[in-house]
Amino acid sequence: MHRTVIKSLPLFETMSDADLDGLLAQATPRRVAQGEAVFKQGETATSFFLLLSGRLKVTQVTGDGQQIIVRVVHPGELFGFAKALARPDYPGTAMAVTDSMTLAWPSCLWSDFIGRTPLLAARTMQTLGRQLDEAHTRIREMSTQESERRVAHAILRLSGKAGRQEEAGIQIGFPISRRDIAEMTGTTLHTVSRILSAWNTQGLVEVGRQKIIIRDIPGLARLAEGKPE
Amino acid sequence: MHRTVIKSLPLFETMSDADLDGLLAQATPRRVAQGEAVFKQGETATSFFLLLSGRLKVTQVTGDGQQIIVRVVHPGELFGFAKALARPDYPGTAMAVTDSMTLAWPSCLWSDFIGRTPLLAARTMQTLGRQLDEAHTRIREMSTQESERRVAHAILRLSGKAGRQEEAGIQIGFPISRRDIAEMTGTTLHTVSRILSAWNTQGLVEVGRQKIIIRDIPGLARLAEGKPE
DNA sequence: CGCATTATTGAAGGAGTTCAACCTTGGTGG
DNA sequence: CCACCAAGGTTGAACTCCTTCAATAATGCG
Numbered sequence: 001m002h003r004t005v006i007k008s009l010p011l012f013e014t015m016s017d018a019d020l021d022g023l024l025a026q027a028t029p030r031r032v033a034q035g036e037a038v039f040k041q042g043e044t045a046t047s048f049f050l051l052l053s054g055r056l057k058v059t060q061v062t063g064d065g066q067q068i069i070v071r072v073v074h075p076g077e078l079f080g081f082a083k084a085l086a087r088p089d090y091p092g093t094a095m096a097v098t099d100s101m102t103l104a105w106p107s108c109l110w111s112d113f114i115g116r117t118p119l120l121a122a123r124t125m126q127t128l129g130r131q132l133d134e135a136h137t138r139i140r141e142m143s144t145q146e147s148e149r150r151v152a153h154a155i156l157r158l159s160g161k162a163g164r165q166e167e168a169g170i171q172i173g174f175p176i177s178r179r180d181i182a183e184m185t186g187t188t189l190h191t192v193s194r195i196l197s198a199w200n201t202q203g204l205v206e207v208g209r210q211k212i213i214i215r216d217i218p219g220l221a222r223l224a225e226g227k228p229e
Numbered sequence: 230m231h232r233t234v235i236k237s238l239p240l241f242e243t244m245s246d247a248d249l250d251g252l253l254a255q256a257t258p259r260r261v262a263q264g265e266a267v268f269k270q271g272e273t274a275t276s277f278f279l280l281l282s283g284r285l286k287v288t289q290v291t292g293d294g295q296q297i298i299v300r301v302v303h304p305g306e307l308f309g310f311a312k313a314l315a316r317p318d319y320p321g322t323a324m325a326v327t328d329s330m331t332l333a334w335p336s337c338l339w340s341d342f343i344g345r346t347p348l349l350a351a352r353t354m355q356t357l358g359r360q361l362d363e364a365h366t367r368i369r370e371m372s373t374q375e376s377e378r379r380v381a382h383a384i385l386r387l388s389g390k391a392g393r394q395e396e397a398g399i400q401i402g403f404p405i406s407r408r409d410i411a412e413m414t415g416t417t418l419h420t421v422s423r424i425l426s427a428w429n430t431q432g433l434v435e436v437g438r439q440k441i442i443i444r445d446i447p448g449l450a451r452l453a454e455g456k457p458e
Numbered sequence: 459c460g461c462a463t464t465a466t467t468g469a470a471g472g473a474g475t476t477c478a479a480c481c482t483t484g485g486t487g488g
Numbered sequence: 489c490c491a492c493c494a495a496g497g498t499t500g501a502a503c504t505c506c507t508t509c510a511a512t513a514a515t516g517c518g
Contacts, residue, residue: 177464178465178466190465190466193466193467196465209463
């Protein structure tokens with residue numbers, strides 16, 4: 001039933017129809033409503049997942065209650081593969097920011113999953129590598145850049161991954177709050193609010209409740225690069 | 230010649246002697262003097278490496294010349310496996326902080342390398358996962374903690390990986406400057422200097438030129454956890 | 459319609475950066 | 489062998505970006 005969707009994903013493109021069917025036979029589809037969690041930080045990792053549609057955010061909470069957004073999961077991406085890290089539990093909480101569809105496999109099938117096609121293992125490693133690269137980018141930005149540039153970078157990244165062309169500009173294709181952006185950039189919702197308000201006045205973006213439309217991508221990019229206006 | 234050393238690494242423990250010999254036959258050993266680079270950021274990734282002895286730091290430079298330390302490589306760890314990310318170039322510079330020994334394989338052997346033993350692929354993925362986890366920890370710390378706690382965490386982590394028991398306490402087993410710590414924690418060498426001086430006065434550590442001896446691990450741990458003294 | 463969630467904005471305060479000057483240490487070469 | 493110098497380290501003072509605290513407004517869901 002999801003065959004055609006999955007078949008079109010780069011992750012599975014080299015897999016034969018028979019193998020794919022075998023894989024799908026063991027998967028459980030699940031609908032996740034907005035605001036609902038697929039799994040919670042610290043829970044035993046019983047499954048790993050593929051996001052078919054919608055959007056998730058993966059968060060971590062620190063001992064003293066502070067929260068950060070570790071990753072945004074886009075359709076076609078694997079998530080919750082704690083077994084790859086040889087971890088018994090999920091390191092974060094995966095929550096739907098829009099109504100989403102996931103496919104779940106039991107964790108014990110992980111080695112089977114990546115053993116099936118050598119390419120699948122390689123692809124997964126590449127995904128991991130890309131995430132690592134992104135994490136290092138965030139670290140670099142947090143170390144060296146002021147918050148306005150970090151927010152600009154974050155929004156540009158989101159627009160690339162989840163941008164929808166509208167008349168007014170490119171809109172981030174899922175609800176996103178000031179707090180979310182703050183948790184992605186290592187600042188406070190107050191600072192984000194001030195920055196977005198300023199950009200709104202300058203005509204760079206158009207903001208609303210849980211909504212951001214980018215009107216001037218090059219302008220934002222210039223800000224992100226730290227160039228003078 | 231390095232057989233016994235390598236054989237004892239967890240990475241290769243399940244490999245047969247014959248396979249190991251095959252692998253070693255294709256590897257090139259190389260001595261790297263302190264301060265010398267194994268590879269530089271942006272260079273074409275012609276090889277991937279294993280650190281036999283010594284210690285490396287992997288750094289990245291931003292467009293505007295700011296530098297951060299992405300990772301410290303300890304003996305027995307793989308590094309420079311850009312091919313796993315399907316990257317053509319090295320994302321950072323690997324520099325020896327002590328005289329080191331490395332083993333290099335041509336990049337084209339990477340798929341052969343991880344294909345040889347399924348376990349090797351799994352292990353590499355776990356390594357990648359651990360690095361990702363560590364990166365997220367750094368992001369979390371940089372988002373939520375003041376610099377003193379971050380420095381405490383960084384030093385505790387180093388002492389765990391490279392600590393040497395001395396009479397005065399546990400010494401970090403390689404030369405490390407204030408600047409290095411600043412580049413690992415996202416602050417300035419000035420701030421690190423002030424923090425270490427204060428700790429020195431309090432008897433938590435004993436500092437010297439490129440040298441740190443930890444005298445009170447529990448005390449540092451308490452600081453790292455943000456507990457009141 | 460009411461209330462919770464999200465967002466805005468002002469004011470005050472502080473942690474850390476930046477700038478700057480000076481001190482230490484160890485290695486090198488005259 | 490010791491004088492010098494570069495690299496590493498310390499420390500003060502000013503400043504600033506961002507957080508924190510606080511109060512108010514807008515939005516949309518039940």
